[in-house]
Amino acid sequence: MIAKVIEELLNKLIEEAQEEGLLSKDAKPRFQVEPPKVAHHGDYATNLALASAKLSTRNPRELAQWFTQRLLVFKDLFSKVEVAGPGFINFFISPSYWQSLPASIMEMGDAYGRSDVGEGRRVQIEFVSANPTGPLHIGHGRGAAVGDTLARILLFAGFEVEKEYYINDVGRQMQILGRSVYLRALELQGQPVDFPDDHYKGDYIRQLAAELLKKDPTFVQRPENEAVSIARDFAKEAILAQIRKDLEDFGVSYDSWFSEKTLYEHSEVEKALSFLKDKGLIYEKDGALWFRASEFGDEKDRVVIRASGEPTYFASDIAYHYNKFFTRNFEKVIDVWGADHHGYIPRLKAAVKALGLDPNNLKVILIQMVNLLQGGEIKSMSTRAGEFVTLRELLDEVGRDATRFIFLTRRADSPLDFDVDLAKQQSQENPVYYVQYAHARLCSIFRKAKEARIFLPPIDKIDTSFLNTPEDYTLLKLLDYFPDIIEEVALKLEPHLLTFYLLDLATVFHNYYAKYRFLDQHEPTTWARLLLAHATRIVLAQGLWLLGVSAPEKM
């Protein structure tokens, strides 16, 4: 948080420098305030003078000197400000700033880290959205973890967030699903069936067939297309119910479940297409209707209505995003997709542009493949073939906390090998326990303090100047950094940064714990450290909550 304070100070000084003609008024220098890698470069450093060298009449070191002199007057904030190297400005934060931090964290409680960068803007985030043709597998789990955590963090950062699951309940794959169940039902009734290769072969299809037969024993005797319809609707609802339950147990809840079918029922597909048609962006060729995607950066034009008269999936998607931006008025839309859909992005962006929107308001987050490692070999997964590890299996055998954490310890766009054997057998060595253990340890300290009848006096009676070791400062600095991490994740949409932050915080805490006693012989020291412990616990608990991972008091 101190980084933001410094940034604001610098921005004021930049204006001053511009007034004095030291800096050109043509452009605003882009600079960063960040913790340097080496301790003797101070607590924070900025490249301001280097970054604005081209806008200045002076060389970077002279410019840095000018800023430094004006910063030195803030004695309660900085113990030292110096020019270093080619023109960095290094800040040494005064101990009293750090020492005042735990009290304010205590006062703010779980509001600490909350931000208003979102300015209440309405954001929709859509994730998982797996076709309701089978159970969720491990890859969907990754999308769920990333999407849900992002939603939590965006909310925490001051956005108004709505989480949505898009149900593809229109089209051929639903028909195939219905037919798969129908055929299995026939089989169960003893009729010989030639089961096509492109139908869904998983065991769950047989189970669904059996359930349906139990509920409606005569449905198979109806004409085939009627029976298939019945099977389709039944299977869709049953599978969706299961998906909902799996996600719920994974700690993921949605604000809305949006059916593709309703786009047609409310003629939104027509509306969106006629909108484009009026702009002359739809034309006919080979009996089909095409959208001029190539005029908006896509490599070629795309079919929206087939020669058969059926709309394509793309047509639905245009209408869906028309609905998101116009009907429901979201300012910003985030789609979380599997990386195999990346070729689809230019097409959708083109559509968004054609609708007259700024394509930057649509962010697509690609979730890379999850490779399943079993016995050291990569297994391929396919819903049709019915071979996959389901999210349910992971929940049962690895657990929700560990699974979510593993998914979030990698950038979304880097492929992940999920070693199932390892996750199952050695789950005790999972890094999630490292963070949770830090939290449990803190809680244990509080229990011990209570047993020893040590009670904290009112906060203003605690002398935090006893928090003065290098380890105190390291820990305080990291706690101070928490709000910055939240904003960074919200801006860059990269939740793994929070995971790494928490691992860092746990490391620093464990280190501190090994070196110092919280319950010290000297009572004022104990009070100060207990206050620090409370602040640390608050941040750990809040961070874990944002990841959707529990913060146990004992383990």
Added chain:
RNA sequence: GCGCCCAUAGCUCAACCGGAUAGAGCGUUGGGCUUCGAACCCAAAGGCUGGAGGUUCGAGUCCUCCUGGGCGCGCCA
């Protein structure tokens, strides 16, 4: 063939819109519980950031080419 993503320690991964000496975990080696939880801590070893050029005060990060991997190029979803 065209396009997108990736290549960092033995393994799995970080590195904050280009910043100072590239960091963790696992694994390996050695040390640390009569005191708040050892699911922990400390130390050591481990790197030409796939290769070759370029841009500049400064490159793992940006540009070009090459090599090697993943994915996508449907009137499928």
